[in-house]
Amino acid sequence: MNSAVSLLKRLARTVLIVFLVVVGSTVLIRFAPGYLSDAREMDARYGDAARAELSAEAARSVSLRQMLSMEMSAWTNGSLGLSRQYDVPVLELVLPRLAVTGGLMLRAIVFAWSLALCASLLSSAGRNPSLLWQAPAALLLGVPTAAMATICLLAGSGGPVLVMTLLLAARDFKFLDRLLRMAWLDPHLLQARAQGLTTFRLVRAHILPSITPQLLALATLSIVTALSALVPVEVIFSVPGLGQLAWNAAMNRDLPVLLAVTMIMAIAVTFSGMASDRFGEWQRA
């Protein structure tokens, strides 16, 4: 019963956060100094009547209340709004790209975690942090994602999955190495090692269960990092995913699309955070 109440509370908080994100983003967009300017008004292909209609459309959406109610109704009726650039419901643009982005992120996160976990297990076995492991991680973290993607593209080796994997693995390694280094120093582990337990058994039966809550928090962080890397990677490698859609929308001032994609990302981050918190609580119980 307590568990159900706690779950409901957490769910309510998550929904409230998502609602506040929608309201906050809409307010931010509405009061941005260039909200009323539309790139299409500068397009020579549009006639005077079309320009007048665009100005009238902008003037109609001046009221914040109206904007919020339109946003809410677009989300409740499932269309997510109407794209300014393509004149189609945003949902039609988002749905096919969701699978592409999801697949890319999933593969990158799985590969990155495997790589980071293996590297940090080997690295943390040593007495002091070794430059052999730390230097590549520091170097990878020092390169902007866009530059890394461009270099991979120019070198003709590696694709979007590799770039995202390397970026995520470097970040995950930094945390995992520190976590495991502290875990190895636990007195009961020192005793277990002295008694001759194999490393595999120590890791499986003692270390991994003890650091599970931190690993879950790190999983959420991986999702946030992957989402941040998504735009440059998808744009540079021409992957038809949500990141590319958002960039295209930003370049063409298609704010309904950009707002919808941002909301989807916010929902993904919030719910993954909630899931990892909940799983951590369940694990501790």
Next chain:
Amino acid sequence: MRGRLLASWLLLGLVLIAVAVVAAPGSSYSNQDREQPLAGASMHHLAGTDTLGRDRLVRVAAAFLLSLAGAIAAAAVTTAAAAGVGTLSAFSPATLGRLGMLVCDVFLALPWLFMLMMVRSALPLTTSPAHSAAITFLVLAALGWPACARAVYRGALDLRNSEWMLQARAGGLRGKQIARHVLPNLVPLLMPQFLICIPAFIIAEANLGALGLGIGEPLPSWGGMLLELDNSSMLLQTSWVYLPIALLILILLLLEAIAVEV
């Protein structure tokens, strides 16, 4: 400690060299030598020129100074905001504290790059380069504080519940007097946050610029110069195109070294 000192001196050296290059008589990041577009290294242009005939070394130096100054200013704003929100939330009644952290959660739920893109794309079409630079770093500062505020909140809560604080409150110290003792105790927490923010903001600006949504031309920026790497025909003509990315990585590594060792 020695690594941090070395990194600090190296960074200071780079800043002095960049200032000297930018302030040298006759050097300007927007001056065009129309006779020599995409030229190699020469006495006039030590690192060659870009496609528009602008001196690459001056542009790299100016981009370095601009991004470093912008990132430091943004990091200072972020840290101050985080210190304010975190401390106030910790020392306010519990409901207000929870409200403060809810606001942090709302900001943390927004992926920063999407938010930055949304704000940048909603700017007027006629935004000047200087304004675009100021807005880029201002938005970075506005979006960077929540994670730092959460850490400050935890630290300030620990301070609030510490024995010396209980005694101070029981002794009748007022809010202002307590704040005078709390803030110095938060410095060890705020300093790493400030130093971590600087490279993070430089990377963010570079990523945004590489997507064409950063600082507007003719102002030089890391992101704008990384865009040159997209032009494969240019890469075959001169290897000086790689100078910005090499220098950017070096600077980020130095900043990371300074931040890690704090």
